[in-house]
Amino acid sequence: MQLIWLRSDLRQHDNTALAAAAERGPTVAVYLLSPQQWQEHDDAPCKIDFWLRNLRELSKSLGALNIPLLIRTAPHWDQAPAVLLELCRQLKIEAVHVNEEYGVHESRRDAAVAESLQAAGITFHSYLDQLLFKPGSVLTKTGTYFQVFSQFRKVCYERLHRSMPSLKQAPGKQSALNITSDPVPVAIEGFPTPGESLRALWPAGEAEARRRLDTFADVQIDYYKSERDFPAKPGTSQLSAYLAAGVISPRQCLHAALQCNQGEFESGKVGAVTWINELLWREFYKHILVGYPRVSRHRAFRPETEALAWRDAPEDLAAWQEARTGLPIIDAAMRQLLETGWMHNRLRMVVAMFLTKNLLIDWREGERFFMRHLIDGDLAANNGGWQWSSSTGTDSAPYFRIFNPVSQSEKFDSEGLFIKHWLPELAGLNKKEVHNPASAGGLFGVADYPAPIVNLSASRDRALAAFRNLPSRSSTGEGDE
Structure with a gap:
């Protein structure tokens, strides 16, 4: 049996770890609630509410594939290794699959989980998923991380010319397992539920994220460069919350932008090129997190x-x-x-x-x-x-x-x-x-x-x-x- 541990990748489509787990055999999904860690990271109550709402939507779509979603609690990430090991033993899990996350605490957590599982004979697979390029693979000629975006972008362009990251196949329906999905909590203590007017602005689920992406690519992307700086205009994609929670992937965004720009990311429609640039800014800052860990520790980069x-x-x-x-x-x-x-x-x-x-x-x-x-x-x-x-x-x-x-x-x-x-x-x-x-x-x-x-x-x-x-x-x- 395979286990996918979901984190900031709350989607069924183009999910690298989910696709890899499902290819190898019957799969179960787990999500860890870590309220103490979220508070330490200053996560907003509206963000936690948004993630829980997306988790509920995901539970339904995974349920249709007979992939049960289990909910466990590890208040602090220090407890993640023990909680996951116990679950793996209960379900006789052979391998755990995750999509890489970045930041000092995330890296430490994943290293500790991998060590604990491997000691018990359970393999731990992690995949590149929330980025187009693996941190450490886009470097200066002297082998260091870029500090200037324009130089970083140039190398990304060269890499994209050579090969475009492909979309991962969504898993098919598996035989039913004798495991029932857990209910996703409606709220978490310490994170008050936001008002309905805020929640209504951010409907949950992959279908909504996809609808926003399609609408933006079909209607607004041509005007993105000229209108994105004007706050009274609907000039932006409004996808950032969905990207942060992994309800949609940067690959899906890149493919949608390329599709409406005849496959070009450096020329053609200036709106599409500008938006792809923004995807690369997002990429750049995640690479910085890995290359210069002090920024994860509240330190100035300079x-x-x-x-x-x-x-x-x-x-x-x-x-x-x-x-x-x-x-x-x-x-x-x-x-x-x-x-x-x-x-x-x-x-x-x-x-x-x-x-x-x-x-x-x-x-x-x-x-x-x-x-x-x-x-x-x-x-x-x-x-x-x-x-x-x-x-x-x-x-x-x-x-x-x-x-x-x-x-x-x-x-x-x-x-x-x-x-x-x-x-x-x-x-x-x-x-x-x-x-x-x-x-x-x-x-x-x-x-x-x-x-x-x-x-x-x-x-x-x-x-x-x-x-x-x-x-x-x-x-x-x-x-x-």
């Missing part, structure tokens, strides 16, 4: 930035977290996150730069807050994005590149539609005033809306000074966006 004199400013941090900074684009973006579990990608950069540069608050505070609220929370992507924005990471924005939230707002939400949707108290302002109500005149600005908590120009100078004081920093000029 060690010299560990010396930055971040401000201890709990009131400013709370204003940012609670969407009351007095800068409409920041507050609208934070409300979007709090109410939907998701934030538009352009705005993730804008609010991150505001926190780390204008407020000079440690990027780790922002990274943690995002993880605690994002339905698509993913260590590699979230850490990569925060470190990029704070100029502590790989390929990062030069420290003197500081987004001005007001000019970003005027550029990407020129009519104020996004702002007015999330901040209805500003609905009465015209499209010029809505970006910066404090400049709209009137003795007290806008009723019910706070004055800005920081002076953008002075705070920018403060950030530049803090970065200039770091050791071994070289600059080529200064600019503002």
Whole structure:
């Protein structure tokens, strides 16, 4: 009997470990609930709810193939080896199959499980699945991991020209086993169930993920490059939560993009090429996680930035977290996150730069807050994005590149539609005033809306000074966006 241990791969189609297990013989699936570990990793309640809902859908589709899904609890990953070994002994399992996960804790967990099972004569197979290329296989000429995305992408392109990752066959129906699936819990203690309005935005299941991918590829991908930066437009694929939970695979996404672009990933439709680029960014940050494990340990990718004199400013941090900074684009973006579990990608950069540069608050505070609220929370992507924005990471924005939230707002939400949707108290302002109500005149600005908590120009100078004081920093000029 074969066991597939499901983790961030909650799908039946194009699932490498599931296909491999089913090929070898009768298969059972297991999922481990690890609430203590999830809390340590700052996983958001809406994310845990989303994963449980997807698990329920998966249980149904596996049930139709006579593959039972068992649920076990290992509150902390330290307990995973014992829990899985006991299950393997009960079911007389010959081999356990998993899809690789990345990050220091994940690697340690899998090594411990493999050792414990192998000592008991049970084989442990792990497969490349959530990435297009195995970490360690895309390297510089000197054999190190890339630190710059454009160089990494170039090698990925060369590899894709030579061979395209193929989709894995979904398993067929197997003979019924005398094993009953366990019910998937509706909720987990410590992770309150989100409201219906949030859940309705993110229906569970592979069919929904596929529908989103197909709609995006058929209708929106052509406009992706031109519309993806405008938060009031439906310019993005809305697939990130499904990718993070593995309800859809990057291979499926790549194939869909290629299909609508005559098989091209470097030329042809600029929207498709730009979107494939985003898939490669996701890939890049996971490779960074493996090549530079310190980023898994809350350390800056650029060690010299560990010396930055971040401000201890709990009131400013709370204003940012609670969407009351007095800068409409920041507050609208934070409300979007709090109410939907998701934030538009352009705005993730804008609010991150505001926190780390204008407020000079440690990027780790922002990274943690995002993880605690994002339905698509993913260590590699979230850490990569925060470190990029704070100029502590790989390929990062030069420290003197500081987004001005007001000019970003005027550029990407020129009519104020996004702002007015999330901040209805500003609905009465015209499209010029809505970006910066404090400049709209009137003795007290806008009723019910706070004055800005920081002076953008002075705070920018403060950030530049803090970065200039770091050791071994070289600059080529200064600019503002």
